[in-house]
Amino acid sequence: MGMCKPTGGIYKLYGPYGKNIKDIDGRPPNSRTDYYDEVTGKLLQQRWYDAEGKACWDRDWDHNDSRHTHTFPHDHYWQWERNKEHPPRPEYTGPNGEKTNKNYW
Ligand SMILES: [Zn+2]
Numbered sequence: 001m002g003m004c005k006p007t008g009g010i011y012k013l014y015g016p017y018g019k020n021i022k023d024i025d026g027r028p029p030n031s032r033t034d035y036y037d038e039v040t041g042k043l044l045q046q047r048w049y050d051a052e053g054k055a056c057w058d059r060d061w062d063h064n065d066s067r068h069t070h071t072f073p074h075d076h077y078w079q080w081e082r083n084k085e086h087p088p089r090p091e092y093t094g095p096n097g098e099k100t101n102k103n104y105w
Pocket of ligand 1: 060063070074076
């Protein structure tokens with residue numbers, strides 16, 4: 001997993017609360033998509049895409065958390081090497097327990 005800086009542009013997307021960004025590949029190389037709640041305008045999710053336009057990193061700013069097990073924001077990384085059609089998206093925890101990775105912004 002390399003660093004992903006959105007040199008390929010930042011794209012805004014609006015949609016319903018409680019959903020993830022749909023596109024996991026086929027996006028502009030090294031771009032980022034910022035997903036906003038279509039009703040409230042609140043930032044819900046950011047997704048970074050790698051040099052091949054594939055999802056490489058997610059930052060969740062808000063989603064359903066009925067069991068209150070999440071802190072926001074928190075990051076997820078993509079394990080394409082494990083499954084090319086439905087890559088797992090584990091939650092990130094940094095070396096000091098941090099929930100976000102400062103290499104992504
Ligand atoms: Zn999450």
